Amino acid sequence: xxxxxxxxxxxGVVYVDGERxxxxxxxxxxxxxxxxxxxxxxxxxxxxxxxPFGLAEHVARLHRSAAKxxxxxxxxxxxxxxxxxxxxxxxxxxxxxxxxxxTRGAGPLGLDPDLAVGxxxxxxxxxxxxxxxEIYRDGVALWLASAPRATxxxxxxGAKASSYLANLLALREAKGHGxxxxxxxxxxxxxxxxxxxxxxxxxxxxxxxxxxxPPERRILSGVTRRHVLAAAPEAGxxxxxxxxxxxxxxxxxxxxxxxxxxxxxxxxxxxxGARTVTIGRGAPGPVTRRVHRAxxxxxxxxxxxxxxx
Ligand SMILES: Cc1ncc(COP(=O)(O)O)c(C=O)c1O
Numbered sequence: 486x487x488x489x490x491x492x493x494x495x496x497g498v499v500y501v502d503g504e505r506x507x508x509x510x511x512x513x514x515x516x517x518x519x520x521x522x523x524x525x526x527x528x529x530x531x532x533x534x535x536x537p538f539g540l541a542e543h544v545a546r547l548h549r550s551a552a553k554x555x556x557x558x559x560x561x562x563x564x565x566x567x568x569x570x571x572x573x574x575x576x577x578x579x580x581x582x583x584x585x586x587x588t589r590g591a592g593p594l595g596l597d598p599d600l601a602v603g604x605x606x607x608x609x610x611x612x613x614x615x616x617x618x619e620i621y622r623d624g625v626a627l628w629l630a631s632a633p634r635a636t637x638x639x640x641x642x643g644a645k646a647s648s649y650l651a652n653l654l655a656l657r658e659a660k661g662h663g664x665x666x667x668x669x670x671x672x673x674x675x676x677x678x679x680x681x682x683x684x685x686x687x688x689x690x691x692x693x694x695x696x697x698x699p700p701e702r703r704i705l706s707g708v709t710r711r712h713v714l715a716a717a718p719e720a721g722x723x724x725x726x727x728x729x730x731x732x733x734x735x736x737x738x739x740x741x742x743x744x745x746x747x748x749x750x751x752x753x754x755x756x757x758g759a760r761t762v763t764i765g766r767g768a769p770g771p772v773t774r775r776v777h778r779a780x781x782x783x784x785x786x787x788x789x790x791x792x793x794x
Contacts, residue, residue, distance in 0.1 A: 497611040498576040503568060505575070513605055519588030523635070523648035524598070526550035529745050530569070530583040531613055533786045537573055537583060538745075539708045540566050546706065547587060550644035551604075556589045558604060572608050580613035582746065586647065616747050620665065621777075621793040624753030624769045626761075627683070627742075628659035629731065630667035637703065645705055652684040659684070664756050666742060670731060671703060678731040682707075686744040688729070688752075689713065690737035691772045695723040697733075709743040712783055713776060720779035722772065735762045739770035748792075749777035769793070 499511035506512075519525035527550075528543045537543075544565045551558050560568075565585075573581050586607045592600035632655055635641075635648035655667035668688060669681040680688055681703055687710040689698045696717055698710060717724050734740060740752035751769030755762045774791075781787050 497609055498572075500572050500606075500608040500610075502606050505572075511607070513588070513607065514591040516591040516594070517588050517605055518590060518592060518598075518601055519586065519605065519647060521594075522596070523646070523650075524554070524556075524601075525586055525588035525647040526554060526556065526645055527584060527586045527647050528645060530585070531745055532573060532578075532581045532583075533784055535573075535579060535581075537570060537581070538784055539712070540569060542708050542711070543585075544569070546645060546708070547585065550641075550646060551587060553641045553644035554589070554646060555598065555640075556587065556604060558587065560606075569608060572610055576610040578610070578612040582611045582613045584609040584611075588647075613746075615792065616750075618792055620747070620750050621769070621791070624751035624767075625665035625742075626663065626754040626756055627666055627668040627688075627740075627752050628655075628662050628664035628756045629670050629678075629758070630655040630658065630684075631670045631672070634669065642703060643701065643705060649685075656684045659756075662756055664754075668755070673728075677728075680729040680731055680734050683742045683744075686742035686747065686750075688734075689741050689743065689776075690729055690734045691739035691741070691770065692737055694721065694772070695725060696772075696776070697725045697727055697729055697737075699729045700726050707743055707745075709745055709748060709780070713743055713749065713780055716779040716783035717776060719783070720775050722776065722779075731757070735764070738765050739773050740764045741773045741776065743780075749773060749780055 497508050499506045499508050528547050530537050530543045544562045588605045589601040590603045590605050592602050632651050634651040636646050659667040667684040670678050687707040689696050714724050742750050751773040753767050
């Protein structure tokens, strides 16, 4: 468990409703519905060469997420883009990690969303810490998880809602089994097990020179996923957005996950209950490497050394 002292003074800058605050003085009301009910949405964004990547896309998703939760935002997408860009500039880190949280706001106690007085807006800007090199060098293991998520089957499905309890418990379970990330699985009406997404990532399977990734129906529309889908054809790879049965995933030549901070990470093993299945040769494969390089080129960061190098 992290100690309190480690939380404070770890170099971040916080904005609450647009006002800059030292992290230890950044507070929101205990009556805020984000705190009381997880009644909020969020985004994680990173910079490349100091510039927030896909900022407009992230803000568009934030707006879509808020709309799915029926949180009315008084700020246009452009206002949020401008404000976030300003906050990153002011924070002044060479590379930043940004977390933006919009809650329905504080209000008298009670579940009724109409009790909220208006949204709260928090941005955390931190120096970007990159994931450990080993995950790129060696690849990672996934743990198949079938727990329902907070938004599954609700109007908020596909929103980046802050209620990540199912995801974090699945991550804890995955780690308990020696895996790196849970992979959520749904059972179709016909009884097939279908791959959905990771605890905080999207998933792709590689068959020859073809990438297959599940459709957006029940997953978060990942910004990295979308850029991988756009970059892959430029790298000579075909893409297919289709249901991905677990049996097919386990027989793939390669599997990888994508997310904003981690970009592209090879999956070399999948833990399916007591069974461990090795993917391909059990090491990061050439197509995953190609996809990662293509993604980097796509985001304008093609010159930098790759994280496994
Ligand atoms: C559940 C889930 N799916 C997918 C992703 C990947 O999305 P992105 O590429 O936009 O970071 C995330 C990111 O946190 C996530 O939480």
